[in-house]
Amino acid sequence: GAVVSQHPSRVICKSGTSVKIECRSLDFQATTMFWYRQFPKQSLMLMATSNEGSKATYEQGVEKDKFLINHASLTLSTLTVTSAHPEDSSFYICSAHYGAGQPFNYGYTFGSGTRLTVV
Amino acid sequence: GNSVTQMEGPVTLSEEAFLTINCTYTATGYPSLFWYVQYPGEGLQLLLKATKADDKGSNKGFEATYRKETTSFHLEKGSVQVSDSAVYFCPAGGTSYGKLTFGQGTILTVHP
Numbered sequence: 001g002a003v004v005s006q007h008p009s010r011v012i013c014k015s016g017t018s019v020k021i022e023c024r025s026l027d028f029q030a031t032t033m034f035w036y037r038q039f040p041k042q043s044l045m046l047m048a049t050s051n052e053g054s055k056a057t058y059e060q061g062v063e064k065d066k067f068l069i070n071h072a073s074l075t076l077s078t079l080t081v082t083s084a085h086p087e088d089s090s091f092y093i094c095s096a097h098y099g100a101g102q103p104f105n106y107g108y109t110f111g112s113g114t115r116l117t118v119v
Numbered sequence: 120g121n122s123v124t125q126m127e128g129p130v131t132l133s134e135e136a137f138l139t140i141n142c143t144y145t146a147t148g149y150p151s152l153f154w155y156v157q158y159p160g161e162g163l164q165l166l167l168k169a170t171k172a173d174d175k176g177s178n179k180g181f182e183a184t185y186r187k188e189t190t191s192f193h194l195e196k197g198s199v200q201v202s203d204s205a206v207y208f209c210p211a212g213g214t215s216y217g218k219l220t221f222g223q224g225t226i227l228t229v230h231p
Contacts, residue, residue, distance in 0.1 A: 043208065043223045115160070
């Protein structure tokens with residue numbers, strides 16, 4: 001249980017275009033979704049936290065107009081990289097926590113990641 | 120807020136060797152602690168977790184004990200396999216289901 005499906009797994013786009021990444025919770029309701037960026041051989045950097053039906057909270061230094069997050073339903077959150085440039089090339093991972101209110105059965109599940117390459 | 124410090128890698132071991140990856144945390148409360156494993160090009164998979172002091176998480180031969188007195192959650196495995204080669208993360212979770220705090224991750228390479 002507690003599976004998050006992330007698509008696409010890989011995408012190559014031209015500089016200046018926009019790319020949308022989707023994360024769907026398949027067997028639970030994801031009230032909160034976290035979006036991370038990971039550079040090669042580095043840890044995960046939290047970009048933003050999205051809550052269903054409200055605006056996302058962005059971490060310091062993350063451009064909210066460039067990385068648009070929408071969490072319109074309890075099973076779907078999207079990250080759109082707008083006007084992408086080569087420096088936006090990275091591995092993007094979503095995560096959701098599950099089991100809220102169940103102290104012994106809660107955790108965080110991660111999508112499989114999206115490798116974005118901007119050329 | 121929370122912070123996590125992991126043993127610097129890369130850690131290189133021979134197959135069947137004993138594994139320890141150190142992880143310590145600082146927190147104002149009592150966070151939940153997790154170990155995740157990441158294989159190349161993939162997302163993170165939950166390996167084990169502990170939600171309170173003295174809890175021991177275990178899975179697939181890996182285990183870690185939540186030590187409040189030393190604020191640690193070291194990962195151990197008695198006999199590693201080549202297939203255990205991956206990056207390991209031990210994030211701390213907020214007490215109100217908030218965001219996870221990650222350390223730098225530890226790269227493990229196991230040779231035949």
